Amino acid sequence: MRINDLIQESIDSLKSNKLRTGLTILGIIIGIAAVISMISLGEGSKVSIQRSIESLGSNNLIVFPGIVQPGRGFVSSGRGEAQVLKRDDVEEIKKIDNIVAISPEVQRRFQVVAETGNNRNTTVLGVDIGFFTVRNMEIENGNLFTDEQIRSYSKVAILGNQIAKDLFGDVDPIGKKIKIRNLTFRVIGILKAKGSTGFVSYDDFVIIPYTVMQKQLAGTEYFNSIAVKVDSKENIEKVREEITNRLTVLHRVDEPDFTVFSQEDILSTLTSIINTFTIFLSFIAGVSLLVGGIGIMNMMLTSVTERTKEIGLRKAVGARNSDILNQILLESVFITLLGGIFGILLGILISYGVSKIANITTYISLKAILISVIVSTAIGLIFGYYPAKRASNLDPIVALRYE
Amino acid sequence: MIELQNISKIYKNGEIETVALKNINLKINKGEFISIMGPSGSGKSTLMHIIGLLDRPTSGTYILDGQDVSKLKDEELAKLRNKKIGFVFQAFFLLPRKNVLENVILPSIYSDLNPSQKKEKAIECLKESAFPLDFIYHYPNQLSGGMMQRVAIARALMNDPEIILADEPTGNLDTKTGEVVLHTFQKLNIEKGITVVLITHEEYVAEHAEKIIRIRDGELISEEKVKNRKILYHNNENK
Numbered sequence: 001m002r003i004n005d006l007i008q009e010s011i012d013s014l015k016s017n018k019l020r021t022g023l024t025i026l027g028i029i030i031g032i033a034a035v036i037s038m039i040s041l042g043e044g045s046k047v048s049i050q051r052s053i054e055s056l057g058s059n060n061l062i063v064f065p066g067i068v069q070p071g072r073g074f075v076s077s078g079r080g081e082a083q084v085l086k087r088d089d090v091e092e093i094k095k096i097d098n099i100v101a102i103s104p105e106v107q108r109r110f111q112v113v114a115e116t117g118n119n120r121n122t123t124v125l126g127v128d129i130g131f132f133t134v135r136n137m138e139i140e141n142g143n144l145f146t147d148e149q150i151r152s153y154s155k156v157a158i159l160g161n162q163i164a165k166d167l168f169g170d171v172d173p174i175g176k177k178i179k180i181r182n183l184t185f186r187v188i189g190i191l192k193a194k195g196s197t198g199f200v201s202y203d204d205f206v207i208i209p210y211t212v213m214q215k216q217l218a219g220t221e222y223f224n225s226i227a228v229k230v231d232s233k234e235n236i237e238k239v240r241e242e243i244t245n246r247l248t249v250l251h252r253v254d255e256p257d258f259t260v261f262s263q264e265d266i267l268s269t270l271t272s273i274i275n276t277f278t279i280f281l282s283f284i285a286g287v288s289l290l291v292g293g294i295g296i297m298n299m300m301l302t303s304v305t306e307r308t309k310e311i312g313l314r315k316a317v318g319a320r321n322s323d324i325l326n327q328i329l330l331e332s333v334f335i336t337l338l339g340g341i342f343g344i345l346l347g348i349l350i351s352y353g354v355s356k357i358a359n360i361t362t363y364i365s366l367k368a369i370l371i372s373v374i375v376s377t378a379i380g381l382i383f384g385y386y387p388a389k390r391a392s393n394l395d396p397i398v399a400l401r402y403e
Numbered sequence: 404m405i406e407l408q409n410i411s412k413i414y415k416n417g418e419i420e421t422v423a424l425k426n427i428n429l430k431i432n433k434g435e436f437i438s439i440m441g442p443s444g445s446g447k448s449t450l451m452h453i454i455g456l457l458d459r460p461t462s463g464t465y466i467l468d469g470q471d472v473s474k475l476k477d478e479e480l481a482k483l484r485n486k487k488i489g490f491v492f493q494a495f496f497l498l499p500r501k502n503v504l505e506n507v508i509l510p511s512i513y514s515d516l517n518p519s520q521k522k523e524k525a526i527e528c529l530k531e532s533a534f535p536l537d538f539i540y541h542y543p544n545q546l547s548g549g550m551m552q553r554v555a556i557a558r559a560l561m562n563d564p565e566i567i568l569a570d571e572p573t574g575n576l577d578t579k580t581g582e583v584v585l586h587t588f589q590k591l592n593i594e595k596g597i598t599v600v601l602i603t604h605e606e607y608v609a610e611h612a613e614k615i616i617r618i619r620d621g622e623l624i625s626e627e628k629v630k631n632r633k634i635l636y637h638n639n640e641n642k
Contacts (some may be wrong), residue, residue, distance in 0.1 A: 005512040016500050313496045316457060317510035317558070318485020320478045396457050398498065 001323045007319040013303070014141035021335065024292075027345055028339025028379070031289030032372045036364070038285045038349025039371075041354065043279025044362035049270050054261055055194060057136035059233055061240055062261045063089070063226040063247070081224040084257050090128075092250050096242045099236040101133035103227040106213045106220070112206055113179040114167035122163055124180055124206045126213025134229040137202065142174045142189030150209040153216070153302060157185040161193035162203035180206070183216060236262055244316040292339065293379040296332050300387035305326060311391050312399025332384025333377060340376030344369055405431040405454060405566070405598070410463035410473075412449050412621075423449040424460070424620040433565070434634055436592045436599045438609035438629075439616050446572065446621040451602050455488050455568045458479045468565070485513050489559025489597075493571035495551040497543040503529070503554050504539045510561045525561065532556035532587055549580030566598040567591065572607055580637060585611045589636035611635065 014021045047205055065084045090104045106126035113119040113286035129145055131137065140161065149156055164173050164187075173187045185208060192397050230239045240260050248256045297351060304311070311324055412424040423446045431437055431454075441447040452458040456472060459480075465473040472483065487508075507525040516524065529539060534553040536589045543551055552567065552572060558568055569588065573581030592595045601612055605619065611617050611633045617625045 002518065004518070009512070012500060060577070296599055309496065310498055314513075315481065315499070316455075316484065316490050316496075318481050318513040318562070320481040320513070322478070323513060397452050400492070 001319075001326070003187045006326055006330060007386035008192040009327050010334055011324050013307070013327075014334060016330055017303070020299055020303075023106065024270050025300055025335055025339045025342070027292035027295035028289070028336050029292075029343040029378060031292040032284070032340050032343025033346035033350060033375055034285035034288050034374055035282055035361070035375070036344055036368055037350040037354065038281040039368040040347070040351040040362040040364045041288060041360065042274055042281065043310035043365050043368065044351075044360065045274050045277075047363045048361035049274065050267060052194075053267055053270075057134050057227075057229060058263065059230045059236060060134060060229060060263050061228045061236065062153065063093075063228070063243060063244065064259045064261065065222070065224075065257070065261055067255070067257065067310055078157050083220070084251060085223040085226055086221055089247055090223075090226060092246050093243055095162065095395075096239060096246070098231045098239055099229050100229040101130035102128070102229075103131040103134040104223040105131065105225050105286045106210050106212060106222075107224045108213070108218050109304050110180050110206075110217070112163070112167065114173075115166055115177045115179075116171060118169070122165060122204050122206060124208060124217070125291060126210035126218070127207055128210055130229075131207070131227075131370070134227045135202070137194075138192045139189045140192040141172075142187070145209055151315055153182055153211050154209060155185045155212060156188045158189040158211065159189060160191050160201075160203040160207070162201070162206040163188045163206060180208070181217060183212070212347060230340065236264075273318055279333060280351040289375065289379065293336075293383040296380065297383040297387060299335075300328060300332050301390070302383055303331075304387045307391075308394065308399045308402040311394050312396045313400065315331055315394070316400065321392040324394075325388045328388035329381060332387070336376040336380030337373075340373050343376070344372055347372070404433050404466075404468060405429070406466040407454070407602075408463060408464040408466070410450075410453060410460045412446075412453065412458070413461045422506035422621050424453070425620075427463070427621075427623050429616065429623065429626075431598060431600065432533075433598055434592070434596045435614065436589070436601070436612045437614040437616060438601045438603060439618065440603060440606070440609050443620040445618050447602050447618055449621075450618065451568055451570055451600070454566075454600060455490060456484045461588060481513075486564060487565045489562070489564035489567045491552070491555050491559050491567060491572045493574040495543070495548075495555045495575070497551055497554055497558075499543055501544070502540050502542050503534070506543070506554055507561055508548075509558045510558060514562050516562070525557070526558040528560040529554070531560055531591070533583065543619060544616040547580075548576050549583060552576060552580070552584050553587070556584070560591070564597065566600060568600050568602075570602045571604075572601070573603070573605075581608070585633075586635040589634065593636060593638060607633075 028368055063085060085104070090102055093099065093102055108124055109121060110124045111119055111121050112124070128150060129147055145156065145158070159167070159173060167173065167178065168176065173190060176187050178185050178187060191202065228239065228243065230236050238263060243260050244256055247258060251257055314324065348364055351364055354360055355362040407429040410424055414421040414423055421508060427450065429516040430607065437578070439447050439450060443604050449458070453460055461474055463473065464471055467483070472480070475614040491601055498509065501509070504522065507528055511521050511524070523553050526536065526539070529536060534550065534557055538550065540547065567588065572584050576584065585608065588599050588601065592599045602608065603609050610631070611627050612629055613632060614626065
């Protein structure tokens with residue numbers, strides 16, 4: 001049997017009951033669209049996390065006090081519990097080559113009161129001048145800290161974009177005063193807006209010199225973390241090792257009492273969480289695809305039963321079992337392919353709609369589309385096989401007598 | 404040439420065995436026109452199915468053109484059916500979704516006929532079966548019974564068969580249209596030398612053949628020449 005004839009015969013019989021064919025295709029469309037939109041949601045979250053983490057500065061290493069136990073993830077690290085990172089550590093890290101900037105950070109939550117009378121409970125971050133380089137922070141208005149201001153315990157503050165609006169409204173905050181506990185700070189700069197990075201938003205932070213933070217607000221000589229910017233990706237592992245070795249010696253311990261994270265570690269942790277989530281959602285979407293597949297099988301079984309006589313006649317005039325098998329299989333593959341194509345279009349539309357309406361990043365990957373096409377064709381073959389086999393095995397005599 | 408040797412067909416339904424054919428011995432020469440007669444349930448349909456390669460005998464040998472076909476696989480039987488046998492059924496069995504031309508072409512999609520020749524060949528077959536060519540794009544439900552049967556005959560001719568097997572071809576037709584069909588069979592038999600096997604329970608219809616074979620309860624009871632053969636087609640008709 002020629003392939004042209006085979007295709008023609010299959011299309012003809014699908015056309016003979018357009019409503020039924022259409023409804024079956026709809027089942028596949030819904031399944032494929034669900035899978036596509038779930039995958040694109042997952043991929044989109046990954047891309048947006050990656051972007052926001054990279055926007056915080058690339059090639060960064062962050063030293064946290066305490067040890068992260070395997071399997072518990074970095075989120076549950078002993079930040080704040082173990083206190084080991086001091087000024088000496090910063091000086092020690094400075095000796096390492098290939099480092100662009102160092103940012104020791106002390107972080108507490110305080111009630112911040114502006115001279116306008118507005119007040120907010122927010123995160124106050126004590127930093128060194130390296131902070132702005134390491135964290136990729138730029139000033140929208142005003143000035144950065146100077147080395148001098150940091151060493152001389154100057155009570156100056158730089159506000160995150162959002163907190164500046166919260167505290168001062170329309171008033172220009174530069175030069176104005178804010179009170180943290182009982183200390184008065186002068187606002188000298190406003191940061192550019194960065195948006196949420198998935199787990200921290202510097203837009204809500206009040207940034208002050210770490211010296212003031214340590215001595216006068218927090219009453220500690222320790223840092224919460226030390227962030228280090230490495231000059232290139234290739235040197236990250238080398239620098240990480242160096243930091244680990246040097247600080248272990250400095251702290252006079254056998255095992256490090258701190259942990260050095262790279263951005264990749266953080267990224268891969270978050271990515272694996274999102275992956276799990278995506279797989280879970282896709283699995284649920286896959287169930288609807290399965291239901292669509294059962295719809296195909298149902299339709300093909302009905303259609304084969306209806307066409308019993310026709311199949312008998314085709315066999316009488318010389319159709320081989322394989323000709324009948326191929327025709328029925330092709331019919332169900334057509335249904336799934338059509339469903340696949342429209343499902344992909346609908347999936348893209350849904351993803352686009354979700355990202356427009358709910359403001360969630362979605363990303364349609366070629367991978368998702370390829371998977372859908374392969375899966376839908378496979379569904380056509382798998383769910384079409386049983387009806388096709390049944391049709392091809394029909395005894396022509398019985399089939400011709402069928403009423 | 405068709406040669407059946409000791410053909411038996413037994414249907415098994417659980418414990419119960421039904422004998423449909425018992426030790427049938429039959430020879431049909433190439434170019435013969437024979438009728439198989441018998442009351443319903445006599446086994447004549449089973450015999451036609453076996454001759455038409457739609458079924459295999461339980462025992463015995465069937466030699467078609469010198470080849471033993473009684474043990475062939477489904478695929479090989481399908482190929483032989485396609486090449487050598489044209490079926491004409493009482494209920495026509497035209498595909499309702501296809502027009503006349505497409506119905507006639509159907510057997511050729513399972514053969515090696517060159518696609519460009521299909522339409523031409525189909526029209527030739529429709530002429531052969533005396534189908535009015537103005538109607539070739541009509542659908543079966545727009546045709547009369549006689550016209551449908553002529554389409555079915557054209558379809559049977561599509562792959563140049565050696566044998567036409569007609570199962571009660573006039574059963575659904577009135578006498579006059581029935582005679583047109585029988586006329587066509589006689590013409591094909593004489594002009595093209597196609598072997599015609601006609602299955603019927605009507606004496607009148609059977610008498611259009613050269614020979615009548617009677618079966619009853621699965622057994623062949625007689626084989627005789629028709630004394631006053633009804634001749635509808637005369638050799639000089641076209642001249």
